[in-house]
Structure formats: C-alpha cells, structure tokens
Amino acid sequence: DTGVSQNPRHKITKRGQNVTFRCDPISEHNRLYWYRQTLGQGPEFLTYFQNEAQLEKSRLLSDRFSAERPKGSFSTLEIQRTEQGDSAMYLCASSSRGSLNYGYTFGSGTRLTVV
C-alpha cells in the first residue's frame, strides 16, 4: 500500500448523467476526506469520514452529491444529474488521527468534465 488511490483518473460525461468515483485510502488511515478543486483554486472541502461515519459535510455540497464509506475502508462519491459547473478535480485524502502527523495524504484525483 503505497498511497491513496483514486479511480478513474479522468471522466467525461454528458450533462444530466450520474457519475461515481472511488477512493482507496492508505490502509491504516481511519479518516477519509473528499475535496473539489477547480482551476486556479485551492482544494475545497466536501465531506469527511472517520471509519464508516460521515462526520462533516460542507454546506456548499448540493443534494446531488452523496458519499459513502460502508466498511470504513474505500469510499465512493456519487454525483447525480451532473451539471457543467460540476467539472473539476475531485480529490480524496486520508489521515490517521493516532499519528503525530495529522497531515493529509492526497490521491492524484479524478478529473471530471461535464459536456
């Protein structure tokens, strides 16, 4: 296990379609985060899990977005009825609360393009 893995790396979809992204965190990390990053901006928080519990969710997160982490391991982020404004890089990160270093380890992201 060498890092956070995200799939797919790229996704092009038509407006109105549903898409689902997967994140596999570092195995010993119990916290998992989803962020969104648009061009020229810093990552923007979407939601985070501690084990299987979703503990925080951004107020900016539309009802079309849902995330799960059913067994406290991998997570999925689903966007329903995609809109052009959803085009962005979706980043997953994980961290271990028990470590002295609380810093996230990010994956390489899934780039979504809605056409």
Place this chain on the structure above:
Amino acid sequence: GENVEQHPSTLSVQEGDSAVIKCTYSDSASNYFPWYKQELGKGPQLIIDIRSNVGEKKDQRIAVTLNKTAKHFSLHITETQPEDSAVYFCAAPGYGGSQGNLIFGKGTKLSVKP
C-alpha cells in the same frame, strides 16, 4: 468560520535564491498549519506543517514560521532549485482546531528559473 488568505499568487525567482510565501488566517483557535506542494496532474503533497505551540520549524531547505498574535504563517524555501517549481498551498483547520476540515489558500505558483 476560518478564512485563509495567501500571497503572492505567483512568484518567480532565480535558481539559488530564496522564496517566501505568506498566509493569514482569521480563527484564533486554529492550531495546525500545513503547507502543500502540487505539481501538474498530481494531488497536493504535504511538505511541512507547524502546530501553534512552536514558532518555527525547519526541514532541510524548507522552513515555516508562525506568528499567532498576528495570525499569519509563512513558508520559506532557501537555495531554490528548478524542481521546486510548483503550486504551493497553505491551509488551516476549518472549525476552531478541528482537523476534520482544512481551509486552503488559493495557491502560489512558484517558478524557479535555471
């Protein structure tokens, strides 16, 4: 809630010179301040962080300083090299010290000219 401002947005230096990037934050309860480096096509990578109980931390050519009174922290890179060229982001906890949610600055694009 927390607000993080980062300056400058772009920075160009000659190889071997130093680079300094500054961030301010608004929530006095924030106690953890990481810096991330993002290369093209990759996710951000943690390069250094500092907690509010210290004023400075160094790791080889990289250092971070924190001024809690003024609520600002800075990234210092000495003896810059072309491979330091990337976008750098500062961040602070979103809710009074919680590490569940980081608020990121808008980034600084650093270019190191050979």
